[in-house]
Amino acid sequence: MNLSDLVFILPEISLLLTAVLIFALDLIDREGRRRESLPYIALAGLGVAALRLIPALNALAGEASGAHYVTGMLVVDSFAIFLKALAIMGVALVILIAIPYLRGRTPYPGEFYALLLIATLAICLAVGSANLMMVYLSMEFLSITSYVLAGYLREDKKSGEAAIKYFLYGSTASAIMLFGMSLLFGATGSLGLSDISAALSFAGPSELVWLTIPALILLLVGFGFKASLVPFHQWVPDTYEGAPTPITTFLSTVSKAAGFAILMRVFTMAMGWAQPQWVAILTAVAVLTMTIGNLAALRQTNIKRMLAYSSIAQAGYILIGVAAVLAAPDQTFTGYNGVLFYLFAYLFTNVGAFAVVTAIETVTGSAELESYAGLVRRAPWLAVLLFLFLISLAGIPPTGGFLGKFFVFGAAIQQQMWALVIIAAINSVVAAFYYLNVVRYMFFMPLPEDSTPIAVAAPLAGAILLAGAVTLLLGLIPGPVINWAGESAQSLLSFLR
């Protein structure tokens, strides 16, 4: 590592420094006079980190391979930068949601924001890991911060339940993943992703090659846990329901995107030669994930649980893009560009949906569907925006969610995965039913008599409007994000050629 590497890791350093600053300010400030300003300091830190991504991206242009390795453990390429930017934007929105949510719920909001920044840092490291050890460490780093955040509301038993469930499932999953990594290490003697690939493809049909399939499956347990793929999804509904809603938002979008990013990077860089095998496995997992997610979502009466199952189903759609990867040059649908676009659109859509849920939960104290009856009468804008987010999740134009589906379905059609694409299409019709069920409550049901108008705090309103604007703009003028996603996907796709 030398000083010229610094430009590539300045975003991470900014995040770390801001987090430390918030911890320190929170500690010094005994009376809590400056507590209100802490989230804004966190937002500023995120802003600085986001701005530091631009010089990193520019510096990449000087690299012949389009990727820069920092000490062999971290890689900075356009793929990593896309996901870092995504994570930073997502966490910024989560902080805006958290500001009104935490009022009165916890006396210690300072650490909450610092931990969120730490989690962002973990994601930035995870999406840029070029070494299995780094993958494991950064994922554990992310998990442990997430466990704490899920159980942040100490007085709330459900929050505790959420954390303990998440922890038990999570630690099991990472132990299994670690076992998978040890198999790969045993077979190749190295931990670097490119080294593993080189060792196994040069070795040819060595006697240890058979280990790769079990290793693949064991690694998938860890990645699939983060991305909430079936059958590693059982923690999702309870954790999503019990965790503080901003953290549910975080887990269902940013953390999930990180899971996908690691999955794509490890499978592509270390096991590109086993592509037919993991494509087969991921296809099966995608079918299971969307089908089970959607069928379970149909029966939910709590909107947080419904969105939890819906986010499982969405993970299934996103996985189609990974399974349908096509590395040939000059393709419209490479699969990975669809994944990145979908993650982008899904992030804003789902954050928006949870932000509306937070706004309503803050006033009514309930996330049951009944409390959404007649919402359009008491909070017309919230109802209209939630409607927008729901049709985006259902994949109806003109929204970002529609184009996300367009891209992943396109990739699957290009690869002629007919069964997959037909199951996905049927699933998206099934999903429309439960999304519209919420719409039915909001618009068709009469308003209960004792209801009051819903006031929305300014930061939360800002988050909802921003998410709504992006969701709609991604459906109307998606060109820039499509280009960005396409270019970012290329840095991974080059490993498959």
Add this chain to the structure above:
Amino acid sequence: MNSALLTLITFAPLVGAILVLLPLGKWLGWSKEREEKLIKQGSIIYSLLPLGLSIALWFAYNKAGAGFQFEVNAPWIAVLNINYHLGVDGLSVPLVFLTTFLTALGIWYSSRAIKVRVREFFFLFFLLEMGMLGVFVSLDLVLFYVFWEIGLVPMYFLIGIWGQPKDRPQYSAIKFFLYTLAGSVFMLLAIIAIYLSSGTFDIVEAARLQPFAGNTLAASLAFWAFFIAFAIKVPSWPLHTWLPDAHTAAPTAGSVILAGVMLKLGAYGIIRIALPIFPETMKRYGLIIVILGVISIIYGALVSMAQWDLKRLIAYSSVSHMGYVLLGVGSAALAVGVADQVESSTMALNGAALTMFNHGISTGALFFLVGIIYERAHLRDLKMFGGLSGKTPYYYGLFAVTAFASLGLPGLAGFWGEFFVFRGAFDIVTFWAIVGVIGIILTAAYILWKMIQYMFLGPYDPTKIEHWTDPVTGVEEHAPMDVAPFEKITLWPLVFFMVLLGVLPAILLTFFNPTFLSLMSGFVGK
């Protein structure tokens, strides 16, 4: 002006929708009643703008010219080669007019009939108009799809919010939505497949390039994906079951638009997309389409005859009428590439398009007439009516003209569509055309026997319905009152077109015939 006209027509309703949303009442400090009155009157006046523009389009369109006119072609999503490509030909111009015309009438009628959630209603109605107009002018598959779906959402709300509680509006709304979505999701897959095969989303380009050449299986799959999506919307038997529920539950103006325009979207899609892009494939399956059409004609008529709910009866009659359209389109498909059947197939398509337009006028009028009686009696059960001819002669007159137009009486609009469909189909699928003709007899049966006889003839029994509401004052009375002035204004334009197009079908044929002639002769010698 020429290139902007279609954009103006399509997005004028969107501007209207946004204007309706403005909280003018709050800004001016007006009461809620005054504000609602402003919304209603403003919407009526504003709805004349798209109507005026579409009349301008009607006259500015060069009927002798070939190909698409008023074209706009600008990149929309350049990376995917998706373009903002609009254009009209002889098929779309009358349908654009029909859409704006029925929307204006619907808004006029609704300004009296809609009493709750006024702002939302007119907002959604304008949005619906934009979606439908967009479908009729789009020449890019993705743009077409986007407008197709945009039209779906407002109709879902119209049914769900303003439906009568006893008609299960929420169930009907979601059924309508899911049915259409199920079809359109597969259509989306076929659109992507066309792109991957031919590199374009452009409808005109794709028709020229003929995607999936040589790959029968892929062409068949893509064709059926489109056809099923369109057949659900048409609706063709056996995919029609959403229609009676949706129609029954929808508010009057919603039913009018649903029957008058939305059903045409499906038939329009078949003629605009399925036939030009998959001519050979559609020819292979043409007989299936013909048979589906004939089944729809007979089945729709028979089921209509068994209904006692007036609105359901008319809903099923739509299935029957749209069957003629399928029969015409299917027989035209069978004649693809056959040189000596160009004339017959053009006639069949002319008939299909005439039926689309005329059905929009006459069924639109029928739904208004149902709305008028429902506003008074608050029920639609045919057994409860009888002898209304003496009590409401004006209403009887309007109803009778509309009903005769619907059953295809010569001299009124409905006749010509059926005539041309059978004239064309007889040459190509003689047997099925003969079977289909039975439908005309059945239509006469349900219209004369079920509707006219049960509603208007026989003695009037005052004990059956004791309370009649006056639609203008809202007062309850003991006898039905005849058509109010605002209802006359709704119906006269429709009756005018029924007579005009019955006497002078050439008004429409001069649009349809050149377009279909060049379409069908274009297939010959390929």
